[in-house]
Structure formats: structure tokens, C-alpha cells
Amino acid sequence: MAFEPPERLVRALGETPGSSQTTEWLGRLPELAGKALDRRGVQAQRVQAPGGRSSLVILVRYADGTPAALKIAPPGARPDRERAALEHWAGFGAVRVLAAPDGADEDGALLLERLQPEVSLRSLPEAKALLEAAGTIRRLWVPPAADHPFETVAERTGHQCAAFATAPAQAAPLVAAALAARTELTAAAGEPVLLHGNFRQGKVLAGERAPWLTVGPEPLVGDREYDLARLCRDRLEDQVATSAGASGARRRVNRLADSLEVDRDRLRGWTLFRAVESGVRAMAAGRRRDGELLLEFAGWL
Secondary structure: OOOOOOHHHHHHHHOOOOHHHHHHHHHHHHHHHHHHHHHHOOEEEEEOOOOOOOOEEEEEEOOOOOEEEEEEOOHHHOHHHHHHHHHHHOOOOEOOEOOOOOOHHHHOOEEEEOOEEEEEHHHOOHHHHHHHHHHHHHHHOOOOOOOOOOOEHHHHHHHHHHHHHHOOHHHHHHHHHHHHHHHHHHHOOOOOEEEOOOOOHHHEEEOOOOOEEEOOOOOEEEOHHHHHHHHHOOOHHHHHHOOOHHHHHHHHHHHHHHHOOOOHHHHHHHHHHHHHHHHHHHHHOOOHHHHHHHHHHHHHO
């Protein structure tokens, strides 16, 4: 079968730094996918579409019919760190990594248990989705291994600050507030735990051995509040469309903080930083509407 990457993946990778290397990887993707399947002795059924924004996922099956999923990501996405996190969680709250023949994993591809890719927490009513999300993310917050390979929240956000140089002039007050929040939060960090790094409702899929399991971590180590910040702005267009506005956004932050027993002010600060950083990046990539929504949300906080 053909392994053409979904258009969503092509667009998203084109917005990332080092796009020339990514273009080369996309050109080699059919070859890489074929070799990864052969090494693991599985047969492709179909490419998952629209799929994610950072990898190609092929739904596969073993010779005995057992379903699985093969995930192939560019080296810059650090699939080795994703593997390390998933293996550390060992299926508790997250998708399981399946065993592959010796040497097969050297290509960076991940063979995963098959979940239901079309059924995420976004299919649930908002209140139920947030309840299930809170229960899922709580399971992931465990101490990392002593020799873990993950970057810290301070390191990742330090790199992300470079994006603020492209911010439009009207966003200057929000950028200043985001940078001040990061400085304060990283200066007084709490006990570090392993974090998903990109947790939101769309990253939690229905499974067989557990009702809901998370996928697609961008793992790092640090404060729990950082991990919740992306969830605070889930279904952003719906939030903006309501009349609640700023008060609604702040209530959402407070409810999530209270439900998971984390600090309200720290969660607000990381939500502000992550919304501004994402908004500035979206504007720089030409996604003006997305950027304006994110910055509007940040202004509410």
C-alpha cells in the first residue's frame, strides 16, 4: 500500500524549525514505513487520517490478526524520549509499547497497542471530558527514573522564549506578562514528576483494557501545573463563543486546579505562558485566526 503522509502532517511539519530536514524525511517516508513494517513482521491496514501533526501512524495487524499501531516520527520529534516515557508508565494511564524483534527499534518507530483513534475525550460532553482527563493525567504524574533522558520544564520553556521575538507589537504586554510568569515559576519549582508535555482531550483515546489511555507524549520533567496548562484552553473556540469570557476562563483554571489539588496561581501562570507562546508561533506560521484566539484567551487570564 502507499504510505502518503496526511496533508495535516505535511502542513504542521512545514511550520517547524529545520523544515529542510523534515522535507527530506517526508520524501523517504514510504521507504521508512515499508522497512519498519518488515522489521516487525506486521501488515499495514491503513494510514490513520487525518492523523497527528508530528508523525505518521499506520494501523497494522500481526499474522494472527492481533491489531496494533505503528508510529513513525522524524528524528527531531525525539521518538526515543516518547518510548522512554511510555515504557516508564508501563501502560498505566498511557498506551503500551509492544515488543519488537531485537534490533527493530533502532529505527525509532514505535509499535503500540491499538486504541480507537476516532474516539477521544473530545467526543464527550465538556464536563465529562474534563473529569476523565483529570483522572487520566493524574496517573501519569510519577517520579522519573534517576537516569531519565528528559528535559526539564525550565529548559523547554527557555528554548520556547525565542519565539517571542516574532511577536506582533500589540502582543508586547502579553509577552512581557508571560516571560515574567515563567521567571517566577521556574525560580520556585515544586517536586518534579514525569509530565506528558502536550496533554489535551484529543490525546486521550478509548481503549480495550482501560476506558481511556493517553497517546503522543512530548515528555519532560517538572511541575504538574505545566502539564495541565494546555488542557485549560481545550475547545478554545467554544470558550470564546460563550458570554462567560474572562470569568469563564478563570473559573475553568480554578476548577482544574482544585480537582487535581494543584496551585491555582501556578496553573494560571503556566496557562498564560503556554497560550502566549502558542499564539505567537501560530501568528508567525500564518495561522492568524488561531493566533488571535490564543492571545485573546491569554488576555483573559
